[in-house]
Amino acid sequence: MTAAAPLIEFQDVTKTFRTGRGRPVTALDGVTLGIDEGDVFAIIGYSGAGKSTLVRLINALEPVTSGRVLVDGTDLSTLRERGLREVRRGIGMVFQQFNLLRSRTVFGNVAYPLKIAGWGKAAREKRVAELLGFVGITDKAWHYPGQLSGGQQQRIGIARALATNPKILLADESTSSLDPETTSEVLRLLKRVNTELGVTIVVITHEMDVVREIADKVAVLDSGRVVEQGPVADVFASPKEETTRRFVETVLRDQPRGDDLARIRERHRGRLVATRVGDDRRIGAVLSDALGRHGVRFELVYGGIKELGGRAFGGLTLELLGEESAVDALVAELREVTEVEELVP
Numbered sequence: 001m002t003a004a005a006p007l008i009e010f011q012d013v014t015k016t017f018r019t020g021r022g023r024p025v026t027a028l029d030g031v032t033l034g035i036d037e038g039d040v041f042a043i044i045g046y047s048g049a050g051k052s053t054l055v056r057l058i059n060a061l062e063p064v065t066s067g068r069v070l071v072d073g074t075d076l077s078t079l080r081e082r083g084l085r086e087v088r089r090g091i092g093m094v095f096q097q098f099n100l101l102r103s104r105t106v107f108g109n110v111a112y113p114l115k116i117a118g119w120g121k122a123a124r125e126k127r128v129a130e131l132l133g134f135v136g137i138t139d140k141a142w143h144y145p146g147q148l149s150g151g152q153q154q155r156i157g158i159a160r161a162l163a164t165n166p167k168i169l170l171a172d173e174s175t176s177s178l179d180p181e182t183t184s185e186v187l188r189l190l191k192r193v194n195t196e197l198g199v200t201i202v203v204i205t206h207e208m209d210v211v212r213e214i215a216d217k218v219a220v221l222d223s224g225r226v227v228e229q230g231p232v233a234d235v236f237a238s239p240k241e242e243t244t245r246r247f248v249e250t251v252l253r254d255q256p257r258g259d260d261l262a263r264i265r266e267r268h269r270g271r272l273v274a275t276r277v278g279d280d281r282r283i284g285a286v287l288s289d290a291l292g293r294h295g296v297r298f299e300l301v302y303g304g305i306k307e308l309g310g311r312a313f314g315g316l317t318l319e320l321l322g323e324e325s326a327v328d329a330l331v332a333e334l335r336e337v338t339e340v341e342e343l344v345p
């Protein structure tokens, strides 16, 4: 039996922009990736990495320069305008700035795509009521966007994007203008869109916390190239590329650096070791067993453990106090079960 083809597939895609007299800009460079039906797939990268370009290729707003983009098995470059419109109808978009019509009510905003698609009045009213119920803002149906909070406006944006039952939802920096608490609320809603409605979601973000909270799989874009991709838990457990490491570190914040490290040094004069806590948590067993045996005491000075996809990730920095040789022996034992970095002053 062969595995089902991905719902969205990039095959060695390059996108180059030619602007006036300047040199051409390569926004995407040999991108190959597959997004399966039912995935919450995050594309992460710094500003200018090519994330928005990738989105514009999926919903066929731009043609590729070379390579192929397939949506539901169809090579988009083979389609004419009519076929492209058809593909776009199956894709909902959620935007950073919500893009709501200020002069229409919540109801009017959500009903708008249905009107364009030719739905009758009664069918529209039924569908809008359903959608507002799903996103939890039924009581705001006759308000205008300007009267609502950012989180509420984004719920409307999501309801509107779902109106015509798309198979795919593209969320481009959909939480970047929201505070952390509202971000979590909107992410939980997107997760429900995925699990309860079965919609495949592509999340574009520069925030690793967003990836951690919602995504199953992630691709890391750097200067138009995919430098890493896979299940989120795998990428967190062993990031291979420097860009990925920097992203992962923003979430875990598990090792003291810079000023933090200097302050810790002032208070803790013993040897400091930063250890990585893996899913097996073997480090705990070694510590409780070996500390007594080697006559070494320890203090926890920094770190934390986070849960991701049912697995534990994090790091603990310990101050080890005891005879030099005993501390050496303990560090050697720790190195057998996990990564250990000695933080030398």
Ligand SMILES: Nc1ncnc2c1ncn2[C@@H]1O[C@H](COP(=O)(O)OP(=O)(O)OP(=O)(O)O)[C@@H](O)[C@H]1O
Pocket: 017, 018, 019, 025, 026, 027, 045, 046, 047, 048, 049, 050, 051, 052, 053, 054, 206
């Ligand atoms: N229409 C265009 N014409 C010329 N250059 C473009 C165009 N669109 C994007 N680019 C360039 O392509 C590169 C990738 O841009 P893109 O907007 O896809 O990145 P991004 O990761 O979405 O960044 P941001 O998060 O800042 O939006 C950048 O160098 C950008 O200047």
